Amino acid sequence: YGNMGGMPNLGSGGEPLAFADAAPYNNEYIPYNTSMLAALPPTVKNERHHRPVRVSLSVSRRFAPRWSLQSGLTYSYLRSEFTTQQGNLTSDTSQKLHYLGIPVTVSYSVWNTRKFNVYATGGGMAELLVKGSAQTLPTLSGNKLPQTTEHVSDHRPVFSVQGGVGVEYQLTRHLGIYVEPGM
Numbered sequence: 001y002g003n004m005g006g007m008p009n010l011g012s013g014g015e016p017l018a019f020a021d022a023a024p025y026n027n028e029y030i031p032y033n034t035s036m037l038a039a040l041p042p043t044v045k046n047e048r049h050h051r052p053v054r055v056s057l058s059v060s061r062r063f064a065p066r067w068s069l070q071s072g073l074t075y076s077y078l079r080s081e082f083t084t085q086q087g088n089l090t091s092d093t094s095q096k097l098h099y100l101g102i103p104v105t106v107s108y109s110v111w112n113t114r115k116f117n118v119y120a121t122g123g124g125m126a127e128l129l130v131k132g133s134a135q136t137l138p139t140l141s142g143n144k145l146p147q148t149t150e151h152v153s154d155h156r157p158v159f160s161v162q163g164g165v166g167v168e169y170q171l172t173r174h175l176g177i178y179v180e181p182g183m
Contacts, residue, residue: 041087053077066109074101101127122163
């Protein structure tokens with residue numbers, strides 16, 4: 001097979017071609033018929049998604065005694081690993097995505113003192129992929145083949161809805177730090 005998303009290479013007579021296992025490095029092809037496709041070993045796919053890392057800088061403006069509106073800038077880092085195996089061919093791909101987002105949320109203060117604030121929050125966010133890459137390392141019969149790197153891009157914004165609870169500690173009158181687990 002050629003590296004064209006599973007599309008078979010075609011020989012001069014229109015018949016599909018495959019690499020000969022004994023000589024994959026010098027591009028020797030052997031013809032095969034479509035009944036050989038049924039004899040191919042099953043494809044096994046595994047994926048592992050690491051926990052996302054998100055860092056935010058936000059501003060909050062109170063508009064009622066217990067209510068406030070927040071917005072700011074969020075950076076998110078997503079990392080995943082994919083493994084595909086079919087027979088003696090294994091392909092390991094590592095994907096890394098970097099997003100910038102603008103959240104807009106509303107918070108309700110459940111308990112508030114001069115230094116601490118416990119609150120519930122909900123809202124939404126629009127994010128754009130600013131950088132992405134996928135590195136693939138194929139292995140054939142235990143021999144590593146050349147690694148490829150692809151640029152991952154998507155120009156459409158990703159919209160999400162979020163909610164959570166948070167605890168804020170006021171460092172100064174206008175600056176606080178917070179922890180906000182959510183979904």
